Amino acid sequence: xxKTDSLPTPMPYLSLxxxxxxxxxxxxxxELWLDVNPGERISLLGPSGxxxxxxxxxxxxxxxxxxxxxxxxxxxxxxxxxxxxxMALVLQKGMLFPHLSVGENVAFGLKMRGxxxxxxxxxxxxxxxxxxxxxxxxxxxxxxxxGQAQRVAVARSLVIQPKLLLLDEPxxxxxxxxxxxxxxxxxxxxxxxxxxxxxxTHDQSEAIVMSHRVALMFDGCLRQVDTPExxxxxxxxxxxxxxFGGVNFFPAEAQQRQLQLSGGDRLSTEHPQQGPVQVxxxxxxxxxxxxxxxxxxxxxxxxxxxxxxxxxxxLTLKTVANLExxxxxxxxxNFAVGQAAIAHLPxxxxxxxxxxxxxxxxxxxGRQLASTRSRLGNGNSNHQAPDQVEAQSLS
Amino acid sequence: xxxKLALLLIVTVLFLPFLPxxxxxxxxxxxxxxxxxxxxxxxxxxxxxAISSKVGQGFFQSLLIASISTGLALLVGLPAxxxxxxxxxxxxxxxxxxxLLPIIVSPLATLMGIQFMLIRLGLSGTILGVVLVHLLxxxxxxxxxxxxxxxxxxxxxxxxxxxLGASPIQVLWQITLPLVAPxxxxxxxxxxxxxxxxxxxxxxxxxxxxFTLPMVLFTSLQGGNTGLTxxxxxxxxxxxxxxxxxxxxxxxxxxxxxxxxxx
Numbered sequence: 270x271x272k273t274d275s276l277p278t279p280m281p282y283l284s285l286x287x288x289x290x291x292x293x294x295x296x297x298x299x300e301l302w303l304d305v306n307p308g309e310r311i312s313l314l315g316p317s318g319x320x321x322x323x324x325x326x327x328x329x330x331x332x333x334x335x336x337x338x339x340x341x342x343x344x345x346x347x348x349x350x351x352x353x354x355x356m357a358l359v360l361q362k363g364m365l366f367p368h369l370s371v372g373e374n375v376a377f378g379l380k381m382r383g384x385x386x387x388x389x390x391x392x393x394x395x396x397x398x399x400x401x402x403x404x405x406x407x408x409x410x411x412x413x414x415x416g417q418a419q420r421v422a423v424a425r426s427l428v429i430q431p432k433l434l435l436l437d438e439p440x441x442x443x444x445x446x447x448x449x450x451x452x453x454x455x456x457x458x459x460x461x462x463x464x465x466x467x468x469x470t471h472d473q474s475e476a477i478v479m480s481h482r483v484a485l486m487f488d489g490c491l492r493q494v495d496t497p498e499x500x501x502x503x504x505x506x507x508x509x510x511x512x513f514g515g516v517n518f519f520p521a522e523a524q525q526r527q528l529q530l531s532g533g534d535r536l537s538t539e540h541p542q543q544g545p546v547q548v549x550x551x552x553x554x555x556x557x558x559x560x561x562x563x564x565x566x567x568x569x570x571x572x573x574x575x576x577x578x579x580x581x582x583x584l585t586l587k588t589v590a591n592l593e594x595x596x597x598x599x600x601x602x603n604f605a606v607g608q609a610a611i612a613h614l615p616x617x618x619x620x621x622x623x624x625x626x627x628x629x630x631x632x633x634x635g636r637q638l639a640s641t642r643s644r645l646g647n648g649n650s651n652h653q654a655p656d657q658v659e660a661q662s663l664s
Numbered sequence: 665x666x667x668k669l670a671l672l673l674i675v676t677v678l679f680l681p682f683l684p685x686x687x688x689x690x691x692x693x694x695x696x697x698x699x700x701x702x703x704x705x706x707x708x709x710x711x712x713x714a715i716s717s718k719v720g721q722g723f724f725q726s727l728l729i730a731s732i733s734t735g736l737a738l739l740v741g742l743p744a745x746x747x748x749x750x751x752x753x754x755x756x757x758x759x760x761x762x763x764l765l766p767i768i769v770s771p772l773a774t775l776m777g778i779q780f781m782l783i784r785l786g787l788s789g790t791i792l793g794v795v796l797v798h799l800l801x802x803x804x805x806x807x808x809x810x811x812x813x814x815x816x817x818x819x820x821x822x823x824x825x826x827x828l829g830a831s832p833i834q835v836l837w838q839i840t841l842p843l844v845a846p847x848x849x850x851x852x853x854x855x856x857x858x859x860x861x862x863x864x865x866x867x868x869x870x871x872x873x874x875f876t877l878p879m880v881l882f883t884s885l886q887g888g889n890t891g892l893t894x895x896x897x898x899x900x901x902x903x904x905x906x907x908x909x910x911x912x913x914x915x916x917x918x919x920x921x922x923x924x925x926x927x
Binding site: 326329330331350351352354356357358360362364366367368377378381382425426429435 | 830
């Protein structure tokens, strides 16, 4: 079933292989492949209902996959019950046991492991110190604020020194300022303990702050697994780009580094491509200048809208060929509506993807993402979103 | 102050019907138009408290039967209530309706068949037989109460405990049962009192050989000794009162109730 054309690579720390989970005929997770390195912070990002929480529950062993397997330290978890997996889960609502005190909550995992009472107390108190809740051990969970409860939940999970810390939207119930404090705290604790962290979130800014790599999911499929920078700069398709705030998309004909726009303009890019492509550029990377200068990738434009949003100015530009572009410029750069200007699209910022590659088949992408251990395509999912066109190779 | 007054009023209204019983149990004849009995006596209570009395036997037999019935109803009701409260499956509505049957249908209608079966099984007139028929009304009550308790139970607690290293048995004892305890207490209270007060089923199935407190009360009522009957009545109310006091303490603990909300 597996190709063996590549040299056997050492098994990654955590490996999700071809995970599929269906609920009542609706696929929640489809043929998902993902490798995670030890000590890595990785986030599963996607809109609600994309299957990211299901994936986490499959890892934690709360759900069993219909297909595929999970390997932790090269050991299959297929027959391992949740309590033997060495993974600690933190859920959105904290889920502190209301009939136990804060200290007993933190010590719960130790108690289940048969740690002596004295050691339980010592380690629970030390852990509470680490989350800045010294002296809270005798309180009842009902006396805690939302942020405190969530810190206790994190402490309770870390005290058992898990191989994997799984966070399921842990901060979404908290308000904005508390959230950034908690993010800092979790990052610091991860740094100190070196625990491998998997965080599920629908908030892209949270995913970017919290993780080394972001795994973006739509409709139960992994779309792209990459560093936050790569997701911003080099999205694999328009959906990914739009999810990360991409607003500028226009078709072009690519010939290596040359892009021929439908309006007649020519642009050059540092990312070679061939054939009909969709071009994108992030709005903050477009430079707008009032006066003509010499150089390449310059488009004469008219400013049609100018919105001041405090830290930036959002300009809407229209080229001679009626192409609309959004450019986010420093607030000091003021333009009158109707004013002519020059837009500079830096070649390194112009990113392209094949025009028809939108969507694509899940297994196709899964195979790409698994890179070394690819699967020969059979299990073609019969569930296809209407906008998904024929699966094509993405590269 | 007004709160205390209101409470006093409620207690008075609730317990007023028991006052004549209390007076009767200490009276040596109490006839119209006397406001209070002329002569008082402890005779009724002395005869009840005599170890060998029918009342004592009935009391302990009732206690035994009600305890076993409650225990068995819990054993069935806990998993059944969980299934009905947490899971979705075809025919769930029908099963809930089916559970109400013993409450809707008069036991008199089914007694013939039950009696026939129990005689064939040799269980007629035994404590086991009585316990079995007491399960008819207690299991539905228990299951319905526990299903609504489980409907409010967040299984996230169990998933959380599992991931922290608790085995399914440990989760049951350390997390689930403590969290559903208030509901279990309510269900057990219902079941115990239903069994404790059950007359008709015991009367037929017991065939005069199983003699629970309601049976003792019934025969005493037929005997016409009002003072003794009053004393037996009060005895038969006692466990209910004790159970109620005990359970209200259990229900007051907000940690237990907290399990039904979120933290």
